[in-house]
Amino acid sequence: MLRVVSTVLIVLLAPAAQAFADPPSPPPEIRAADTPHDRGRSVDLSWSPSASEESGGVTRYVVQRAVDRPEEFHAVVTLPAGSRAYTDTSVRDGVSYFYRVRAVGPAGESESASAGPVRASQQWFNPRKSNLLVIAAVLIGGISWFIFQASKGRRLYIRKIAGIEAIDEAVGRATEMGKPVLFIPGIEDMDNVQTVAGLSILGNVAQLVARYETRLEVPTRRSLVMSVARETIKEAYLKVGRPDLYNDAMVYYITDEQFAFVAAVDGIVVREKPAACFYMGAFFAESLILAETGNSVGAIQVAGTAMPTQLPFFVAACDYTLIGEELFAASAYLSNDQKMLGSLKGQDVGKAIAAGFILLGVALQTAASASGNGALVNAARWVSSLFRINP
Amino acid sequence: MTGVERIELWIGALLTLMVYSFLYRDNPFYKFAEHFFVGITAAYAMVLAFWNTLMPNCFGQIAPSLVGHVLPTAAENPANPVRWIPLLFGLLLLARLVAPLAYLSRWAMALVIGYAAGANFTRYLQSDFMGQVRSSMVPLLVRDAGGIAYGSSLSNLVLVAGLISALAYFFFSKEHTGMFGRASRFGIWTLMVAFGAAFGYTVMARVSLLIGRFQHLGRWLGDIF
Numbered sequence: 001m002l003r004v005v006s007t008v009l010i011v012l013l014a015p016a017a018q019a020f021a022d023p024p025s026p027p028p029e030i031r032a033a034d035t036p037h038d039r040g041r042s043v044d045l046s047w048s049p050s051a052s053e054e055s056g057g058v059t060r061y062v063v064q065r066a067v068d069r070p071e072e073f074h075a076v077v078t079l080p081a082g083s084r085a086y087t088d089t090s091v092r093d094g095v096s097y098f099y100r101v102r103a104v105g106p107a108g109e110s111e112s113a114s115a116g117p118v119r120a121s122q123q124w125f126n127p128r129k130s131n132l133l134v135i136a137a138v139l140i141g142g143i144s145w146f147i148f149q150a151s152k153g154r155r156l157y158i159r160k161i162a163g164i165e166a167i168d169e170a171v172g173r174a175t176e177m178g179k180p181v182l183f184i185p186g187i188e189d190m191d192n193v194q195t196v197a198g199l200s201i202l203g204n205v206a207q208l209v210a211r212y213e214t215r216l217e218v219p220t221r222r223s224l225v226m227s228v229a230r231e232t233i234k235e236a237y238l239k240v241g242r243p244d245l246y247n248d249a250m251v252y253y254i255t256d257e258q259f260a261f262v263a264a265v266d267g268i269v270v271r272e273k274p275a276a277c278f279y280m281g282a283f284f285a286e287s288l289i290l291a292e293t294g295n296s297v298g299a300i301q302v303a304g305t306a307m308p309t310q311l312p313f314f315v316a317a318c319d320y321t322l323i324g325e326e327l328f329a330a331s332a333y334l335s336n337d338q339k340m341l342g343s344l345k346g347q348d349v350g351k352a353i354a355a356g357f358i359l360l361g362v363a364l365q366t367a368a369s370a371s372g373n374g375a376l377v378n379a380a381r382w383v384s385s386l387f388r389i390n391p
Numbered sequence: 392m393t394g395v396e397r398i399e400l401w402i403g404a405l406l407t408l409m410v411y412s413f414l415y416r417d418n419p420f421y422k423f424a425e426h427f428f429v430g431i432t433a434a435y436a437m438v439l440a441f442w443n444t445l446m447p448n449c450f451g452q453i454a455p456s457l458v459g460h461v462l463p464t465a466a467e468n469p470a471n472p473v474r475w476i477p478l479l480f481g482l483l484l485l486a487r488l489v490a491p492l493a494y495l496s497r498w499a500m501a502l503v504i505g506y507a508a509g510a511n512f513t514r515y516l517q518s519d520f521m522g523q524v525r526s527s528m529v530p531l532l533v534r535d536a537g538g539i540a541y542g543s544s545l546s547n548l549v550l551v552a553g554l555i556s557a558l559a560y561f562f563f564s565k566e567h568t569g570m571f572g573r574a575s576r577f578g579i580w581t582l583m584v585a586f587g588a589a590f591g592y593t594v595m596a597r598v599s600l601l602i603g604r605f606q607h608l609g610r611w612l613g614d615i616f
Contacts, residue, residue, distance in 0.1 A: 136516055158563050190500065191507035227487060228500055257432030263410070263425045270417040309593065312586035323582065325561045348564040354524050355558050361528025362551050369530035380528070387525035389517045 023108035024052035027061070032099045032115040040093040040122030046085040050103035050110060053081055057105040063088070070098040070114045078104075091120045128390035135387075138353065143346025150338035156345055163302055163320040164330050167201075170276035170300045170319075171208040179275035180215035181205065184265065184290065186281020186305070187221045187258060190228055193328075194306050198281030199225070199232050200331035200340075201304070205278060206236035210245055218251040219268060221261045226253045262286040266293045279303040279318070280327065283310045291317035304330060357383065397614065404611035407604055449478055527554055553581040 027047040035042035050058050058081045064073035065088065076088055091097055098116035102109050150156050174181045183205055185198035202218065209216045216233070220226040229251045237246040254264045269277070270293065277294035279287070280303070287303075287310040294301045295317050303314035304322030314321045322330050325347075332340035364380035367373070392400070409424035442462075451458040451465030452474040459466025480502055486495040529550060533543040556578035559571060567575040 132513065132517060132521065135521065136513065139516070159566055161563075190503050191511075193508065193511060196504060196508075224484070224500070224503065227484065227496060228504075231497070231500070255429045255433040256436035257428075260425075260428040260432040264429050266413065267417065267422065267425045270413075309589060312590035312593070315583070315586055316590060329563050345564055348562055350520070351558055351562055354520065355555055357524055358527045358551070358554065361524075362531060365528055365530035366532050369534055370532050384525055384528050387521040387528075389521055389525075 022057075024050050024057045024103040024105040024110045026050060026103060026110040026112045027101050030099060030101050030113060030115040032097070032118040034118060034120050035087060037123050037126040037128055040120050041089060041091055043088045043091050043097060043099075043118050043120050044085070045088060045099055045101070045115070047101045049082075049084065052103060052105060052110075057107065058103045059106065060104045062102045062104055062109070064100040064102065064112075065091075066098040066100075066114070066116075068096050070116065073098070073100050073114075093120050093122060095119065126390075131386055131388065131390075139346065139350045142349035143343050145342075146345035146349075147339050147342030150342045156338075156341045158329065158333050158341060158344060161322065161326050161330055161333060163304065163322040163326065164333060166300070166302050166320040167205060167278075167334075168208065170278070170302055171205060171212060171214060173300055174275035175212040175214045177275040180217050180272055181209055181276045181278070182265075182269065182272070182274040182294070182299070183216065183218045183278040183280070185218070185220065185225055185229060186279075186283055187261060187286065188282040189222045190224045192282050194282040195225060197328045197331040198304070199228055200335055201278070201280045201327075202229060203232045203236045204334040206233040207240050210237045210240045210242040213242075213245065216250050217268065217272065217274065219254050219261070219265055220251065221254060221256060221258070223253050226251050258284065258286060262289050265290060269293045269297055269299070273297045274299050277301045279305070279314065280322070281305065283307055283314075288313035288317060294318075357387070392614065400607075400611050400614060404608055407608060449474055449481070453478065527551065553578070553585075557581055 027050050029048040031046045033044050035044045045063060047061075050061075052058050060081055061079045061083055063076045063079065063086050065076045066073045076090065077086060079086060088097075088099075096117035096119055098114045099118070100112040100114050102112045104110070146156060171181055183202055185202055186192070186195050188195050190196065206216060208214075218229050218233070220229060230248055233251060234243070234246050237243050254261050266289065269290075274294070274297070277290075277299045279290060279301070283290075283305050284307065287305070287307075291301060291303065291314055301318040302320045302322075303318040304327035305311060305314060306324045306327055308324070311321065311323055315323075328347075329344055332344045361380065361383045364376060364383055368376040368380045406424050406427070409420040412418055413421045446458060446462050447465060451462055452468065452471040455465045455468055455470055480499040483495045483499040486492040527550065529547040531544060531548050531551065533540040533547060535543075556574045558578070559574040560567075560576075560578035560582070562571075562575075565571060
């Protein structure tokens with residue numbers, strides 16, 4: 001009986017014992033290629049599993065790399081058993097690399113054939129993003145068309161925006177009261193389009209201020225914004241023929257730290273008591289603190305931001321708020337710049353196209369869901385795929 | 392509590408009280424805290440920009456062996472002469488300080504703004520346009536194992552109606568009158584409902600910040616008594 005049991009055990013455990021006795025067999029096939037459609041500095045590796053993996057003879061794979069010649073391999077990364085691919089992003093473009101993948105188990109490490117040479121390179125065009133190119137081309141085409149129309153003298157209609165009329169009213173009130181106008185062009189730097197839009201509105205406010213001979217205060221959180229704001233205001237004062245009233249001190253940098261900036265602006269508001277406060281640009285958690293302080297000194301307040309999380313605070317605490325895209329529309333409307341108006345009209349084309357595709361997608365999805373028809377399901381998937389964001 | 396921790400606790404508590412004194416009115420304590428905060432952070436931002444941006448990304452790339460004496464990681468890379476270009480543009484910004492050359496600073500500003508516009512275009516187009524259009528294509532009739540999922544169907548209907556009407560509100564090329572005007576008004580109502588929900592949610596988050604400050608003051612009072 002004992003002999004029978006031991007024979008059965010030997011037969012059953014022999015393969016496992018064998019797996020732990022010898023080093024694992026190497027991955028039979030290793031492939032290395034430049035990562036397609038990328039910006040370079042990347043190589044894709046893939047391999048077939050080691051024959052020893054199934055019996056538990058592999059615990060990890062070690063990817064090794066050599067430069068120029070298949071000699072002197074160095075470990076790049078260690079991956080767990082079951083891994084089949086790795087993307088090496090620590091390579092340089094134009095350099096020849098060779099790769100090995102060794103299976104490692106309790107009984108040791110396998111040999112490995114090498115793959116290569118492979119060179120990473122950058123591609124100019126990523127065909128996976130063709131849909132992005134087409135959509136961008138349609139939008140840019142629409143914008144260019146309206147700019148072209150505007151340059152030919154065609155009047156571009158833009159509907160009235162409630163907050164814009166309030167700008168005149170606010171500056172007029174500050175003039176009557178002999179108090180300054182405070183303008184905060186957001187707290188972000190010049191790489192944020194909301195700051196650019198805010199400074200464009202600042203140009204218009206500065207023209208009014210110069211015309212009415214009112215005092216303007218523009219504290220900034222970024223030094224570059226301060227420089228651009230100064231240029232904007234100087235140009236506005238020149239435009240209305242009052243360069244004598246301009247001085248650099250009306251625009252000043254405070255600090256880069258968000259809440260230190262807010263503390264300083266709050267101090268300015270309660271000490272200077274501006275009659276009009278403008279908050280135009282990108283804001284974060286400080287929006288309510290600024291608007292509440294302005295409200296406490298009785299200032300008429302006009303805000304504009306495209307930050308969805310801060311809009312509720314401006315809507316609650318300010319007299320007028322330019323909501324989201326109204327901020328960009330207002331800067332185009334006020335500047336009366338044909339390029340900006342054309343751009344705004346072009347964006348409207350984009351919105352109309354988006355609304356059309358959403359309605360089409362919703363109709364197809366609804367019909368597909370209601371009927372279960374395969375053709376409708378495929379059509380809904382195809383429309384949806386037009387807007388897929390590919391890596 | 393060590394002596395250093397006790398000093399930190401006291402500075403934190405006193406500055407908190409000084410800042411909160413603004414709730415009563417502007418006063419010398421608030422002014423002190425304000426100027427203290429601004430001064431320290433402005434200096435800190437300058438030091439941070441020098442050591443975290445200028446040294447590793449500019450000077451360390453132009454003259455790694457030289458900068459390597461004070462910033463060892465800089466010496467690991469070869470010299471990168473391309474970095475002279477951003478340095479040149481950075482110097483152009485400083486041209487504002489010399490009146491006859493002030494116009495040169497506009498080139499650097501134009502570069503920053505132009506780059507930001509171009510770089511952001513595809514990013515926003517993907518996240519704010521393509522991504523949102525795709526995720527808004529939802530069925531108004533949702534089915535599940537038991538038949539029609541009324542809750543999900545209603546959610547999708549509200550989503551699509553709110554989205555299309557809000558888009559109508561942000562359409563600037565057409566007067567908001569008639570049917571279009573009604574859709575636009577529904578859109579602004581939808582936005583206001585969303586703002587109300589966001590307001591309440593954020594106020595809750597702010598209350599948690601206040602609690603954090605009170606806990607700090609509580610530790611301080613505990614240390615005193």
